Every structure is written in structure tokens, then in C-alpha cells.
Amino acid sequence: MSSTSSLKSLSIDNVNPRIKEAKYAVRGLLAIKSEEYRAQLKRGEGKNLPFDTVISANIGNPQQLDQKPITFFRQVASLVENPQLLEHEDVLTNSLGYKSDAINRARWLLSEVHSVGAYSQSMGAPGIRQSVANFIERRDGFPADPSLIYLSAGASAGVNAILSLICATPKTGVLVPIPQYPLYTATLAVLGSTCVPYYLDEEKAWGTNMESIKTSYLNAKQVGIDTRAIAIINPGNPTGSSLKPEEVKEVIKFAAEEKLVVIADEVYQTNVFIGEFYSFKKGLRELQKEEPGKYDNVELVSMHSVSKGMVGECGHRGGYYELVGFDPKVIDELYKFVSIQLCPPVIGQCIVECMVNPPVEGDPSYELYKKEYDGVYNGLRERANALYKAFEEMEGVHCQPPSGSMYLFPTITLPQKAIEAAKEAGYAPDEFYCLKLLDATGVCVVPGSGFGQKEGTLHFRTTFLAPGTEWTGRIVKFHKEFMDQYR
């Protein structure tokens, strides 16, 4: 074995096998290849490439694709980064377009965090956590407790913390939707616990299917898996779904019966195009009101983030999670775990503050905020629908209508010859398709196998963040040629 014969400490044969097992396709082979194309074009060496730009539709990275940051947020951020600017209020307002509410918010934030260069409390600055609690209360109509709100470096850090807490042994199981954002399966692999997959119902707009959840749970129980939690992504990633209140409540009821922590990944809560967002917290509180005492055992952790929605500030790594119904001793362990990594980025915490407490009607910055916010929302919806229509017209492609989040996840039916060509090239068929798409068009999407899919089905995930529709045309043209080639 090379681990013993090598002169080095580490080799592929002896590094942490749990990391080796983890898969994270969103930033995998295709993403790396697309970055190489981009670098090639930037160096002016891409003359022979059949495209002149790379479209990174593989990842929900709004501002890389020219979604403009919200002015109010960035004005506040600039002031807390350089508090010396606050000594020139007249210049800020008269020459630089800052309104008094942005200036006041920055002053307030500085009084809360002292300096954005200082560590905050490990769960985040108390004043910002209070703002989050107020936001949740306004959203749901039920109170929230700031001492149970943890700010985090994006929702990913929250998922990592919660799964780390739950995953006690290899037999510990967590129910994860398939398809899913691979953070869940990857983190479970790294933690050495068991993913208990449950399939979403493609034909019902990728909704949850309680039968499928129950069957998965029972099957896992039969082979000795101690399932302790269920993860739900709503609105869905990669599916673009948006759950109805009944679906949310059904999941909570099941969690109450089987004593499962509900992990509600709600980072796309403002990206909803059909119906309205209905939070798991609201679902739980309504159930508790309907049948007092019956759901008091439910443990719920609900994640949100500045990365998505009309905010799109993923580079700032800001987010929060709210804990409901957890044992205080369990929370002490969670606190210790997050404190080892000191604190979430403080400027990211400030962006969380702006997100949960934006300008409201009557505030000087409101008009611009509203215009920017609605502009992003409408742009996303229009592009989602345009892309959906294009997919529906493509041979062998079928797509659920865009309901939420930033993604479409069409199913593709490929000719047998294409499947054979993929096998020959050493790729899964959907991976092969996505690689060919990238090579031909510069459009980078992620094969369905990166998220999980029912055996025998093929999909890919694409964002609809990239501006314009020209790149949609590239996909349509490629698809036709691909189908013609392998028909």
C-alpha cells in the first residue's frame, strides 16, 4: 500500500475516508472545467472555443451573474467598515447619496458590535439576534426568542453545526430529500452517519410524499438505523418547488410522532413564484394552537441566509438559524461547538440585520430599496418562466413549472446511443450530457446525479440567474444538435 511505502505522511490511501466518501458536485469536475474555460478566455487564449463567455448556471451565485446588490445594504456596510465616514454626514448625504436611515443603521450597528473587526459573541451580536426575532415574529405572527437564534456563516455553517450535534454514531440516520442540495449528503458522509433518502414527488411539483418518507424511515429502522432528524428544503433546491401549508404540517406531525428533529432549510423563502412561503415555524405554532400540548415535543431548526433571495449576498457568508423546542443542555453543547470556530463574520451579521430589518414605507431609503428588490424579483420570475418555456419545447425534456428558489430541474430523456456513448466515455449519462453542453456552449449546469434522482431518470439543475436569454438559446441549439447526433 502506498501509505506505508511512501515517504509522506498523507496519501490518498490513508486520509480521512469519510472525506473521500463525500460528494459535492456543485463545485466538482464541471465547475472546475468551466473555471478553466473562463481563465482561458480571460487570457485571450479562447479563440478556438465555440463560445465567448462562460455562463455559471451551476451555482446560486447571484452577484457573479450581475444581480446588483441592494444599495441600502451596501451603504450601511461601507459605513460600518469605515466609521470615519460618519464624521462627514453632510458629504455622505449631499454628495454621495446616503440617506439618514442608512447612516442611523450604521451607527446603531457599531454601537452593537463595537467594530466589525472584533469577534462577536459566538452566536452573533445580541442586537442583531433581536432583529432576527422581530423579523420572524412579523413573518409568522408568532413570537421568537433571540436567545435561541444563532447567527452563522451562511446557512451551510448552520447545517454543519446541527448535523454535527445530531450525528452520534454511524447508525445515526437523517432523512434527506432526493433530489437534494448535496451539502446534506456530503456533511453526513464527513460525519460518518447515515443518510436516509426519501424521494420527492416529481409529478406533484416535487412536493413531499409522506408515504415515501414513512417507507424510508421504516426501512432504515429495520436495518438498525436510529433516525433522529428529517431535512426539508423549502423552497426546494435543486427542484424549484414550494411546499403548501398542508405539506409542511404533515411533515411536522410525522416528526412529532417519530421524535425527529425537523431541519427546515428555508434559505429561498423569498424566492417564491407560486403561492406564498409558509414557514415550518408557523406550521408548528399553528399545530400547537390547534391541538394544545400535542406538538410541544417537536424540535425544529429553521435556517435562513443572506445568500439568496433578492439579497444575494452569498460572498458575505451571513445567515441564522432558530432553535425551537431543544433541551437547554443540548443547546449548551451546540454553543460549545460553534464557539470553537469563534464567531460568524461580523460584516455578514450586519448584512443579516439589513435583510431582516430593511427600510420600510416612509423611510428615506424605502423607495429605492423597493424598486431594487422588485426589480430583482421580477427579473428572476421572468427568466424562470422563459427558461421553463424553452425546456418544455425541447425534445425529451420535461420540467415542473417554476414555483420557488433559483433553479429548474428538468428531466431529460436521452437516446440509447447517447447513453452508450456516455458509458464508453466513463460518465453517467447526465454527466456526459452536461459536459458536452459545457464544451459546446460554455454553459455550466450540474447533472442530476449530483443531487440524487430516481434510478433510470436523468436531470440537470440550472439556475436562472444569468441575465438575458441568449444563453437559453445556446442550450436549445445544443440540445437539438445533441439529440440529432445520438438519435
Place this chain on the structure above:
Amino acid sequence: MSSTSSLKSLSIDNVNPRIKEAKYAVRGLLAIKSEEYRAQLKRGEGKNLPFDTVISANIGNPQQLDQKPITFFRQVASLVENPQLLEHEDVLTNSLGYKSDAINRARWLLSEVHSVGAYSQSMGAPGIRQSVANFIERRDGFPADPSLIYLSAGASAGVNAILSLICATPKTGVLVPIPQYPLYTATLAVLGSTCVPYYLDEEKAWGTNMESIKTSYLNAKQVGIDTRAIAIINPGNPTGSSLKPEEVKEVIKFAAEEKLVVIADEVYQTNVFIGEFYSFKKGLRELQKEEPGKYDNVELVSMHSVSKGMVGECGHRGGYYELVGFDPKVIDELYKFVSIQLCPPVIGQCIVECMVNPPVEGDPSYELYKKEYDGVYNGLRERANALYKAFEEMEGVHCQPPSGSMYLFPTITLPQKAIEAAKEAGYAPDEFYCLKLLDATGVCVVPGSGFGQKEGTLHFRTTFLAPGTEWTGRIVKFHKEFMDQYR
């Protein structure tokens, strides 16, 4: 067992036992109590407390203790946060004190990252990694490869990534200095691998003792531990030591012989008061020059951070680590691991850029930068020496001269009666002493037991970041009274 009888999924009996085992005193009981005191005082409810301010000397958090951020860094940060400001270059320069180099740096950074709200590559923006490589080359006189530099959310995230990669099984061991910053033992506990402690030599200014390292290594080997790495913190935390070139080289030689990854935690590299900082990278390259071929197997990872030094921007969570000598396949696994958490905070990456590429002589911002930088450095050195002198005059206290980092770690000899009183109260003696100190003075330090210490010895760690000397007086007075009480 409450885990089965409870109606909840999670209880203290069934959460991840590796998290329960982890200890992280820096943000533990004392820190929490000090925060409660601070909140009490803020609410105006602290009339009965025997102090009017809380001094958080428990954690290296410079800007919480009024270390001023460096103006150039924050000007750049404000511009990349709000690029609209760049449309008003005249206002910036004529009314707001921005120099052209700050403006140019911001423009360059924006061209590299597109937006600080966008995800970067998982290892950080390429241009900034190139700047880090240039910095290392200037520092050491040997080249560095930007493709082997990973930006990270502070050094802590780097330590977590590297240890996660190394820790394959419970029998995997990592040599960790005692005393140590508890990130190492806590992370090893969470990963379920084994800490192989080696004692630093207090009487030799807390230097490394090769005999102690070898003995620990061999003892671990005898009980079946497969030690794969050695961690060194230089300058030292909590010890305040600064290693000599010979000490650095001895460690590398040992690592080469025993095939150990060298984890060099060098976040305090600019906090050096005696001698000069000598990096592990330089030590390795010099050894390789002296005896060609002999040290080519060495794997070294060297961490740095924006959190400490004269920068002190810990709230921004910026840092980097350089990989030397690692197998590319091993690096692929590391890349996948870090990509699961997407990317380090982009504004933190921009602060890394400023740190490694600050204004130089002739640049418009240089004069102020130099003044600010030197002011912080001299202030730290003065306070370190004042505190050291105060300790040396205290009964039963002995302290090594401040050589580096931000800490002093005096040894304390307590009267038998104090040790008995501690036992009665259910605390370790040093913990008891630190609690009494906090209750009496509002000064929060960390007991030596939080870092590890030789059995039978007692210490505490204090930063010397808090401005002024009044708080030093509080410690002196408390100590005298404590000794009188328990003598």
C-alpha cells in the same frame, strides 16, 4: 435513560459524544459570566458590583479592546462594499481623506472578485492568493505557489480543514503542544482522533523540547497510536513564546524522520518582541538547500490570519494556509472538503489582500499606515512589559518575559488553603482563582487548565490588549487580597 424516556429526539445522553468531550475554555464558563456582568453594567444594574467595567482579557480580540483598525484597510473595505463610491473619486480624495492607492486597490479587488457579495472560488480569489504568494516570497526569500495557497475564514477554519483531512480513525494521532490554544484539542475531540500531548519547556521561555516531543511520540506509538502530524504554535499561544531558527529546524527534522505533517500555526508572526519571526516554510527551504533531497518528503501547512498582529481584524474571519509537499490527490480531497462550505468570506479575503500587500514607502497611504502600525506595535510591547513587571512583583507568581503573540501565561503558586477552598467549591484551583478574580475586579482571564499544564502547576492566560494600566492594578490588588485571605 432519558434519551429513550424523553419525548424529544435529542438529549444530553444521545448527542454526538465527540462534541460533549470537546473542551473550549476560552469561550466557556468564565467568558459567559463576564458577558453577564457586562450586560448588567450596560443595563445600569451593576451598582453592587465592585467594578465598573469588564475587561475581557480572556480572548485575543484587539478591536473589542479599542485597538484601532488600520485606516487603509478599512478605506479599501468601504469601497469594495459600496462600489458606487468609486464614481465620486473627487469627493473621496478631497473631502474624505482617501488616497489614490486605496482607491486603486479597491478597483483592483473588484476586478478580481467581481462583487464581495459573490461566492469566490472555494480556495479564495486567485489574485489575492497570488498576493499571498508574493508576501511569503518577500518574507522568506523563497518562492511560493499561489495554487497551493488556500484562503480561509480565519486560521481556525484552516486548522479544522487540515485536521479533518488527517484524522482518519480514533488511532490517528496529532502531536499538540501543552499548553496549547484549545482549538487543537477541541477539534481532535470532535473528529474522534487522538491528541498526543508534548510539553513545552517553561523554564526555556516555553520553547520546544525535542526530548519531550520524541518521548510523547514513542509513548503514543507503543499504545498503537498512528501519529501523523505535529502542531506548533509560533509565536506561542497561550505561552507568548517565540521560537529560534534552530528550534524550528529541529522540529522539521523530526517530522521528516517520522513522516509527520507539520502544522505551523503562525498567526502571531508579526507579534514578536524578542528576536525575529522565523517561519517554518523558511526553515524547511533552508534545510532543503543545506542538504538537497533530504527533506523533500516534508509536508508543511502554514497558517496565517488577519485576526492578530497589528491588523487585529478577527471579526472579518480572514486567513490563509500554504500547503507545501502534499500529494496532489490529497489536496483534491482537501479542496472537496472546503468546497462543501462554499468559500471564505470575500470581504475577509480583501482584508487578507491588504495585510499581505500593505502600502509601501512612497505610496500615498504609507505614512499613516506606518504610524498606525507602529503605534499598535509599540503599545502592545509596552503593555506586555508593564504587565510582566507587575506579575514578577506579585507573591507566588512567575512569568516568562514576553517574547511574542498577545499573551502572558504566568505560573501561580497558591496557598494550600486556597486549593482546599477550590476543591470544596468544585473547581480546579486555577479556575477558582480566575473566578474570584472576575468577581472581584471584572477582569476575565482563562485558567491554565483550559490550555493544559503540567500536573501540579497552575497558570492563567491573559492578553495585554486592554488599553491603560488601571486594570493591571486591579489584578495586583486582588492577588494580594486573595493571598492574604488564604495564606
